[in-house]
Amino acid sequence: MSKIEEKCKLKGVRLTDQRRLIAKVMGESLDHPDVDELHKRVSKVDGKVSIATVYRTVKLFEESGIVEKHDFKGGKARYEQSPDVHHDHLIDVNTGEIVEFVDQEIEKLQDKVAEKLGYKLVDHRLELYGTKIKKN
Amino acid sequence: MSKIEEKCKLKGVRLTDQRRLIAKVMGESLDHPDVDELHKRVSKVDGKVSIATVYRTVKLFEESGIVEKHDFKGGKARYEQSPDVHHDHLIDVNTGEIVEFVDQEIEKLQDKVAEKLGYKLVDHRLELYGTKIKKN
DNA sequence: ATAATTGCAAATGCTTTGCTTGTGA
DNA sequence: TCACAAGCAAAGCATTTGCAATTAT
Numbered sequence: 001m002s003k004i005e006e007k008c009k010l011k012g013v014r015l016t017d018q019r020r021l022i023a024k025v026m027g028e029s030l031d032h033p034d035v036d037e038l039h040k041r042v043s044k045v046d047g048k049v050s051i052a053t054v055y056r057t058v059k060l061f062e063e064s065g066i067v068e069k070h071d072f073k074g075g076k077a078r079y080e081q082s083p084d085v086h087h088d089h090l091i092d093v094n095t096g097e098i099v100e101f102v103d104q105e106i107e108k109l110q111d112k113v114a115e116k117l118g119y120k121l122v123d124h125r126l127e128l129y130g131t132k133i134k135k136n
Numbered sequence: 137m138s139k140i141e142e143k144c145k146l147k148g149v150r151l152t153d154q155r156r157l158i159a160k161v162m163g164e165s166l167d168h169p170d171v172d173e174l175h176k177r178v179s180k181v182d183g184k185v186s187i188a189t190v191y192r193t194v195k196l197f198e199e200s201g202i203v204e205k206h207d208f209k210g211g212k213a214r215y216e217q218s219p220d221v222h223h224d225h226l227i228d229v230n231t232g233e234i235v236e237f238v239d240q241e242i243e244k245l246q247d248k249v250a251e252k253l254g255y256k257l258v259d260h261r262l263e264l265y266g267t268k269i270k271k272n
Numbered sequence: 273a274t275a276a277t278t279g280c281a282a283a284t285g286c287t288t289t290g291c292t293t294g295t296g297a
Numbered sequence: 298t299c300a301c302a303a304g305c306a307a308a309g310c311a312t313t314t315g316c317a318a319t320t321a322t
Contacts, residue, residue: 014321016277035311050279055312071207073261076311090253099253106245110264113239117226119266125209126262128246130255150296152302171287186304191287212286277320284313294303 002027004066004081011064018042018049022057026067026081032089032098034076072098072127090128138163140202140217147200154178154185158193162203162217168225168234170212208234208263226264237264 004023008015025041026033033041035058039051058079061067070078072091086107090099106126114121140159144151161177162169169177175190194215197203206214208227222243226235242262250257 014276016321018278048279052280052313053278056277059313071209073207073259090250090255092255093258099255101249101253103245103249106242106249109239109242109245110262113237113242114226114264114266115269117235117237117266118269118271119226119228119235119264120269121264121266122229123209123265124263125265126246127260128250128255128257129259129261130250130253130257133251133254133256135254150301152296154303184304188288188305189303192289192302195288273322275321278318280316280318282313282315284311286310288307288309290307291305292303293305294301295299296301297299 004061007066008061008064011066013060013064013066017046018053019057019060021046021049022054023061023066026058026061026079029080032070032078032080034078036076038079073129088126088128090130092132093129094131140197143200143202144197147202149196149200149202153182154189155193155196157182157185158190159197159202162194162197162215165216168206168214168216170214172212174215209265224262224264226266228268229265230267 002024004027005015005020008019008023013019021042022038025038029041035051035054038058039049039054042049042054058067058069062069066082067079068082070080070089072078072089085102087100087102090101091097092099110124111121138160140163141151141156144155144159149155157178158174161174165177171187171190171194174194175185175187178185178190194203194205198205201218203215204218206216206225208214208225221238223236223238226237227233228235246260247257
């Protein structure tokens with residue numbers, strides 16, 4: 001049973017063949033696929049799964065905190081399995097490649113900024129867009 | 137002549153009555169209106185301006201660096217006049233209110249993170265989502 | 273048994289675009 | 298004058314939804 005499947009059980013999310021398959025594909029994905037891409041990967045195993053089901057399932061998983069949705073610039077929503085430790089993303093503007101990173105100092109400063117403005121931070125979005133530095 | 141109008145001249149953007157009006161409305165907006173809202177405000181002055189023109193104009197202004205587009209969570213694109221000094225945004229998740237802020241330290245750290253990963257930062261997105269802290 | 277889930281196609285909401293007429297420099 | 302802009306309605310694209318048939322517990 002996949003890790004995502006376990007989380008479904010835990011959250012009381014009813015499992016179907018389609019959901020199990022989508023969970024498996026998500027769990028095996030090391031990148032950040034969009035719904036179309038997920039549907040393609042799922043279809044290789046079961047060609048009868050509709051894209052509507054993929055949409056419904058990622059939404060369900062997201063609402064259950066099982067996957068994370070990202071709306072990076074210029075395009076469709078992309079998904080990844082909810083990580084154990086929070087991270088942010090750097091997107092290569094040339095290749096679309098995504099690099100994950102963690103910076104505790106920035107995280108702390110965000111809290112501080114919010115507090116200074118009279119707010120309690122409940123969510124945030126930090127995305128860096130960059131170009132690869134050529135090494136000589 | 138509005139500030140945005142001046143920028144248009146500078147960038148060689150041809151001015152029309154509609155663009156002048158949209159520029160004026162944008163310049164007078166202290167919030168971050170979406171296209172619908174802009175169209176409403178524009179329509180109060182000239183009811184014949186079509187929403188397609190508003191879409192085309194904000195896009196043109198954005199490409200010319202005259203306005204900034206923001207895709208905050210959950211909805212339509214919102215616009216503001218390009219500020220002289222960069223700032224980021226904190227969004228009140230209850231009211232939708234937007235607070236602008238500047239934090240040089242975070243900015244610096246972002247550059248540092250990108251560099252450490254082997255990238256040159258060309259753009260970034262930092263949004264804080266929070267709830268107002270009640271004061272007693 | 274039966275409430276929830278699926279597949280399909282149609283609908284949605286924001287944004288863009290083709291085409292014809294109008295207009296700024 | 299004439300390349301470019303505007304208005305309108307239609308098209309596009311990602312995502313959601315109504316409905317009838319299917320399925321999990």
